[in-house]
Amino acid sequence: MKRLLALPLLSLSLSLHAAIPAAPTLEASSYALLDYDSGELLAASNPDQRVGPASITKVMTAYVVLEEIRQGRMKLEDTAFVSEKAWRQGIDSSESRMFVQVGTRVPLEALLHGVITQSGNDASVVLAEHVAGSEEAFAELMNQQAARIGMKNTHFANAPGMPDPQHYSTARDLTLLGRALIQSFPEQYKWFALPDYTYNGITQPNRNLLLKKDPSVDGIKTGHTSEAGYCLLASAQRDGRRLISAVMGTKSWAYREQASLELLNWGFRFFESAQLLGPTKPAGTVKVWKGAAGEVQVGTLKPVAITLPRGEAARVQASWQQEGEAIAPFAAGQKLGTLTLTLDGKLLRTEPLVALQDVGKGGFWRRLIDTIRLWFA
Template sequence: MLVCSFLTPAWAARVSTPSPASPTPRAMIPAAPQLSAKSWVLMDAATGTVIDSQNADMRLPPASLTKLMTVYVATNEIQAGRLKVDDPVTVSENAWRTGGSRMFLDPGAVVPVQDLLRGVVIDSGNDASVALSEHIAGSEDAFAGLMNVIANKLGLTDTHFVNPTGLPAPEHYSSAHDMARLARAIITDESAYYSLYAHKYFTWNNIRQPNRNLLLWRDPSVDGLKTGHTEEAGYCMVTSAVRDGRRLISAVFGSTTMNSRAEDAQKILSYGFRNFETNTYQKGGKILAQPRLWKGVKDVISVGLRDDVTLTLPRNSGRKVETRLHINNALQAPIAVGDVVGSFELYDGVNKLTTRSLIALEAGKAGGWWVRAWDTLHLFFAGLFDVKDDTGEVKA
């Protein structure tokens, strides 16, 4: 249902807005499951909506979840043309000596970038991460600077990196919310490389290692992303799954065991798919109204939304969505494409779901001097005598 109204002065014609309907029946959504993790987030990938969370912005050591940013920086470099997947990388002694999980690189070996990426993602190789970072930026420190620049661009306000591996350091931290955001950026911006995260095994130096994401074996809807573990961080995991064309992202920090982090991720993903839905309620670029345009070549202008209105909401078969448009006072030419001319509101009964800017979908060009003079005079006398005019109709 579409309801249109004007934010107009007393003299202008008005389109009445019906009183809000009685509240629609609310769906009964159970509470999120209890997890062993100390911090977690469940996010819808399409909208970025956090469906549920616990201690979402708590700054914690991310362990090897750090490597999500390491790979994101590298694939950004590839897409920018500054790095190629077949570029040879010489493994330094510094990379070879890096402790923790390993790809088992040999010092002095020459390894293509694409194999290092596999070693980082599948083997969680610290040696591969360092080799890649040194090749791109010259040193681990310089590469960490790149990581932080991108973290800032992505709005990861509770994240700071000091190395590309996730090995413990006092000022190396992130949050479940930030890691879910990073995963969404990887899925959205780096889709050409996302399939890396679904690989179950990688063999290098005759050593075959399994991906530590247990859900790749347990749940066919899961296709990524990354695990992490240190004594300080506990067991961490960022996971994504697609069911019926809908993608969710989970991030868990500080689970108690390798198995419990997989169970934690599985529980909240299943909870999200079962109890929430994502739908597009209005398309961007569609003409929603044609309000009066003063002083223009044309006397109306087409208005609508810049982007689709897609929302993640609790499942509710009884939801009755109502659209309300509010047009700004006496729109006057010239108006450029994209100028804000009002607001779009979406309601479920008395509950406002969202507000978006209503924009001009076409240019409202100024009319000739006679049109401008006549409309100026009309508006002046209409305001002076509080006279209603006949130009307030919105065609939806």
């Protein structure tokens, strides 16, 4: 059974839209621009090229620690011991240190601020050793989380982001990391917008100067090594819509900010996103057999986000195909068919069509009558 819905949808496929200006030409080794809601790349250049992530690595370092806290294996108020190795990592990194003192204990919350705002290499190693016993073991946790997030071309070898042949990521993967961070830890993500942080009597500013240049920017992290160049993973939110950009391998700190802002401005100007369907926006109803209810609403349990050029006419068609009969009992979320989005006959995407409510087993007579009817259906 195939049904067509008249929904105000627009196309995801950029090649099907009316022409829009090309993305900015950036002097960077690679870049990617991601729509937060839909997860679609709006623009990219060499998005899967392996590059050194430099201190953007610390986003994953913070992510792993926050996940350990969420799982109840530690608390923000716990303290971590500063080893000589961690302390020396700070001494050897004059511009990227929290100034922790060897032999002391520092609260995890302070260390996270030291990683996020102060970009402390020393703080990163303290956290790694506290969580996993060694930086090498911590890197394994980082890679496990990277795989779970879907970072297919990423491998971490250390917590601060020091150059290493086995330490690499891509512009696309880093935007996925930024998205996962914001989705998983919305409260702690606010720390990435703090203008400065003071520890041990030393106040250091956030290196992400876009925070001052554009009030819509609220993160995420800068990075720089001689091998990686100047890099910036940024995110901004305007009118309830969020974009995430990763600009890698530029020649100066000033240009990485200019390039990131050009990319974000272009994405906000020429694209928009819409939240469609979801548990409160059913696609329709299907007949239920042998159930306590005669029909059930169908749709998607989560909103379907779609990204589109701004101002494009609503020409997308949504249709759904029921797969077999809906025979009770079944629970909300059970797949009953497939939802298809098309534009001018071209497939854009498909989504599972599921029951939006539980339907219990009907009474004896209802089941008997429907059994007979199904023989002739």
